[in-house]
Ligand SMILES: O=C(O)CCC(=O)C(=O)O
C-alpha cells in the first residue's frame with residue numbers, strides 16, 4: 001500500500017521539489033514577461049520570382065490558422081541623386097540577369113548613399129568607429145515594399161502595443177500602430193557596423209522602430225536588441241540572399257549591428273507610431289510572427305524539452321492577463337485570434353512547440369476558481385478522488401497500462417455516465433496520457449457528472465455566450481444546462497485569475513426567489529504530452 005501511494009504521487013508529478021521549482025520558475029518567467037512584455041519580435045517573408053500575376057498580399061482576417069505568409073514579389077527601389085536627376089532602379093534579390101537586378105546597380109545604390117550619422121544629444125555626429133554605414137532619407141527614394149502588405153504591422157501591434165500605457169495612449173481604446181518609412185541604410189563588408197544605441201523618437205506617439213532587411217547577400221551584421229537585461233539576436237545573414245527579414249522593438253531598447261564582414265546589408269527603417277483607428281482580430285499562426293524571436297520562447301522550449309518536467313504529461317493553466325469579452329456572442333470568433341500581449345505570446349509559443357493549447361472559460365465556484373489549488377502559490381497537493389475509495393485497487397496496474405486504459409476509455413460509451421466519467425478522470429490523473437482538452441471536454445460533459453461534485457476547475461466546453469436561466473432550488477448553479485462544462489482536476493495553475501466576465505445569471509426559486517450571477521475567467525490551457533511524445 002505504501003509503495004502504491006508513493007508511485008501515485010510520483011506519477012502525478014506533484015509534491016516533488018523539482019516539479020514545484022520548475023512550475024515556480026515558469027510562473028516567474030511569465031510574470032517577468034507580463035511586466036516587461038515582449039520588447040521585440042520579428043519574422044521572415046519569402047521572396048517569390050517576379051511572375052506575371054503579382055502575389056496578392058493577405059487580407060487581415062482571412063488567414064487560415066495554418067497558412068504561410070504570402071511571399072513578396074522582388075522589391076524595387078527607385079532613387080535619384082542631387083547631381084544627376086536620372087532615376088535609377090534596383091530590384092532585389094539580384095537575379096544576375098537583368099541590368100536593374102545586377103551587382104553594379106546594387107553598388108551604385110550603396111555609392112549614392114550619404115555617410116550615416118547618428119544623434120547624440122541635439123547633434124548629428126559622423127564617426128565611422130561608431131557607425132559605418134550609408135543612408136538615404138525617405139524623400140530621396142521610393143520602394144515597392146510596404147510592411148502593411150504582409151501583416152507585419154498588425155502582428156507587431158498585437159505583441160508590442162498592449163504594454164504601452166502612457167496617459168495619452170490610454171485614451172485611445174482602439175489604438176493601433178502605423179509605420180512611417182524613415183530611411184534606407186546600407187552596411188557593407190568588410191567593416192560596416194552600428195554600435196549600441198537607442199533610436200531617437202520622432203514624436204511622443206512613437207513607441208518603437210521597425211527594421212526590414214531586404215534580400216541581398218551578406219555575412220555578419222547581427223542585429224542585437226536588449227531590454228531590461230534580456231537580449232534577442234537577429235541573425236539575418238544565413239537567409240539574406242532571398243528573404244525579407246524584419247524586427248520591431250520598443251524605442252527604449254538598446255540595439256546594435258555587429259560588423260558586416262562581406263556583402264551589402266540593405267535595410268529600410270520605419271518609425272512606429274500609436275494611432276487611433278479600429279483593428280480586428282485574426283488568427284495567430286499566420287506565419288508572420290516567428291515565435292522563436294519572442295524572448296520567452298527559449299525558456300518554455302527548455303522546460304518542455306526537460307524529461308523531468310511533466311514526464312508523464314499534464315495540463316498547464318494560465319489565466320489571461322488581458323481582459324477579453326470572452327462571454328460575448330462574438331467570443332468564438334475573436335478568440336484565440338484576438339489575444340494580446342503576453343497572452344498571444346504564450347499561446348503562440350505553445351502552439352509552435354506542437355503543444356495543444358486552447359482558450360477556455362473557467363467558472364467560479366462559490367467565489368473560487370480552482371478548488372484543488374486555491375492558493376496559486378503552487379503549493380501543489382496530491383489529488384484525492386472524492387467519493388471514490390481507491391483502497392484495494394491497484395494503482396500500479398493502472399499506471400503501467402495507460403494505453404489500455406485509454407482504449408478502454410474511448411470505448412466507454414457503453415458504461416453508465418458516472419462510470420464513464422470516472423474512468424476518464426482516472427486516465428488523466430494516473431496515466432497523464434492526456435489526448436487534449438477538447439477531447440476530454442467533448443466526452444466528459446457536465447451532464448455526465450451532474451450528480452457528482454468532483455474537484456478541479458470547472459472548465460467550459462467552449463466560449464459560451466452569456467445567458468440567463470431558471471433552475472430549481474436544489475440545483476447547483478453549474479448544473480444549470482446553460483453552461484456546458486466539466487470539472488478538470490489536476491491542472492497545474494501557473495497564474496491567478498484576473499478578468500472576470502458574467503458567465504450566466506439565474507433565478508433560483510426557493511422560499512424567496514433570488515437572482516444570482518456566475519462569473520468566468522478566460523484561461524490558456526496547454527496540454528503537455530508525456531515526454532516520450534514531445
Ligand atoms: O539596419 C538596421 O538593422 C537598424 C538600423 C538602426 O538601428 C537605425 O537606423 O537606427
Ligand SMILES: [Fe+2]
Nearest residue numbers: 197198199255
Ligand atoms: Fe537604431
